[in-house]
Amino acid sequence: MSCNEHVAILGAGIGGLTLALSLHQAGIPCKVYEAVQELKPLGVGVNLLPHAVRELSELGLLSALDAVSVRTKEAVFFTEHGQLVFNEPAGAAAGYDWPQFSIHRGDxxxxxxxxxxxxxxxxxxVCDHRCVDVTQDANGVTVSFVDAAGRPRENIQAAVAIACDGIHSVVRKKLYPNEGAPRYSGVNMWRGVTRWQPILSGASMIRAGWLSIGKMVIYPIRNAIDEQGRQLVNWVAELESEQPAQRDWSRAGRLEDFLPVFENWKFDWLDVPALIRAADSILEYPMVDQDPLPRWTHGRITLLGDAAHPMVPRGSNGAGQAIIDARCLAGWLKREGVSPQALESYDKERVPATTNVVLTNRKTPPDAILREVYERSGGKRFDNLEEIVSRSELQSISDRYKRVAGYDPAQLKNRPSFL
Ligand SMILES: Cc1cc2nc3c(=O)[nH]c(=O)nc-3n(C[C@H](O)[C@H](O)[C@H](O)COP(=O)(O)OP(=O)(O)OC[C@H]3O[C@@H](n4cnc5c(N)ncnc54)[C@H](O)[C@@H]3O)c2cc1C
Known part of the structure; x- marks a missing residue:
């Protein structure tokens, strides 16, 4: 393979693999270098909204994804008392040409x-290739790796290097050595997956409560996993905490650190503490992000996905934005050739777009619906929601986020394909 057109992809996560598929579709040679010795299906649930599913569908992956996910039909919001606040259809049920998938990250x-x-x-x-450095000259890049034992591996040469190496990106650190620590939002998350009977429609994305008193996000990620017709149900408990948890996707969490807050959440539609107790395992993770960078592209090197724009997971957009980065970058590489110019064009398009998502996730993501109701009701039960907040006001929070993140129905339908 000539290094004049070879793209080195650093990291085989969601963004890196989508980029490899997109480059292949564009006829551009590439190779993926991954740090871990073996890729294992780690993590818990993620949501792919219609803008991301459109991209995966253009890669011909719709039926493979359908087989291992749930087509989400509605988004529903409740108070901590289990009172309905807002609901709207989601994905294909909302009239999009593409579904919303709720899926295990590993799947x-x-x-x-x-x-x-x-x-x-x-x-x-290629696994067991942890990138430790990338250098460049006028003709290309040189990437250095170590194996799991820290022994140097042979360097590779490529035309450009795309860092898809996630939240602890070494390439980002190299480009921005003085960047400060991640920004802690003051909230920790405990995440789990439980085998459970279908809740509400059996395809509902549920958000309930509010961060200061405890918030839950609950949605199924796999249908009919046993003869009783149970589903795999993903849940996240979010709670204000002084100390951030470790920024490690695989760190185990403890029930006693958060369950007491949700002990009374026994609604006629769900016994929340029972759902939590029945989890297969529990992970903890801090709600952190990083200030948006002014640029990702430096000559023949650029960033993609979490390496470029880690965001707080309040808008179901972490995986989706990584997928869109990958498609956008492949489009520019196809049109402008495997060159610094193409990386520059990608930067110009995606840095402002994702900056907007990162900042909106901090302040007014869709769960701001819950904040409005909590603050205006003083956390009390209500008889008539309309006396507290109008449906149109809540709808406008949801609609605004769709425009920022790129899945406003008309905007998405009319946008040309990246490739
Ligand atoms: C183990 C794991 C579990 C996760 N669980 C969840 C979850 O439950 N919920 C959720 O919302 N998000 C989770 N995520 C993050 C989620 O995948 C991303 O937020 C999102 O999909 C964007 O994808 P990405 O490709 O940018 O990053 P990631 O999907 O994180 O992929 C980054 C990849 O780069 C590899 N890598 C890291 N450093 C190097 C290096 N120096 N050289 C080469 N390769 C490197 C990593 O091993 C990983 O495979 C998890 C990520 C990981 C790695």
């Missing part, structure tokens, strides 16, 4: 990896 990564290996070849993803 999403597995579907992407299988497609990469099938289309680009088994050797297109």
């Amino acid at each position: 999403l990564q597995t579907v992407l990896l299988a497609a990469v290996q099938e289309r680009l070849g088994q050797d297109s993803v």
Whole structure:
């Protein structure tokens, strides 16, 4: 493979694998270098909203994803008393040409990896290659790696290097050595997956409560997992905490740190503490992000996904924005050739767009609906919601976020394909 057109993708997460598939679609050679020795289906649930599903559908992955996910039909918001605040249809049920998928992150990564290996070849993803440095000159980049034991591996040469190496990106650190610590939002999250009977419609994305008193996000990610017709149900408990948890996706959490807050959440539609207690395992993670960067592209090197724009997970957009970055970048590389100019064009398009998402996630993501109702009701039960807040006001919070994140129905339908 000539290094004049070879793209080195650093990291085989959601963004890196989507980029490999998109470059293959564009006829551009690439290889993915991943730090871990073996890719295992880690994490819990993620949501793919219609703008991201459109991209995966243009990669021919719709039926593979359908087989391992739930097509989400509605978004529903409740108070901590279990009172309904707001609901709206989601995905195909809302009239989009593409569904919303709720899916286990591991299943999403597995579907992407299988497609990469099938289309680009088994050797297109190399594990046990932790990138430790990237340098560049006028002709290309040189990437250095170590193995799991820290021993140096052979350097590779490529035309450009795309850092898809996630929240602890070494390439971002190299480009921005003086960047401050991640910004803690004051909230920690405990995440789990429980085998449970379908809740509400069986395809509902539920958000309830508010951060200062405890908030839950609950949605199914796999249908009919056993003879009783149970689903895999993903849940996240979010709670204000003085100390941030460690920024480690696989860190185990403890029930006693958050369950007491939700002990009384026994609604006629769900026994929340029972759902939490029945979890297979529990992980904890801090709600952190980083201030948006002024640019990601430096010559022949650029950033993508969480390496570029880590965001607080309040808008179901972390995986989605990584997928859109990948598609956008592949489009520019196809149109402008594998060159610094193409990385520059990608930067110009995606830095402002994702900056807006990162900042909106801090202040007015969709769950701001819950904040409005909590603050105006003083956390008390209400008889008539309309006396507190109008439906149109809540709808406008949701609609505004769709425009910022890129899944406003008309905007999405009319946007040309990236590739
Ligand atoms: C183990 C794990 C579990 C996760 N669980 C969840 C979850 O439950 N919920 C959620 O919303 N998000 C989760 N995420 C994050 C989520 O995947 C991302 O927010 C989002 O999908 C954007 O994807 P990304 O490709 O930018 O980053 P990621 O999907 O995080 O992928 C980054 C990849 O780069 C690899 N990598 C890191 N450093 C190097 C290096 N120096 N050299 C080469 N490769 C490197 C990592 O091993 C990883 O495979 C998890 C990420 C990981 C890695």
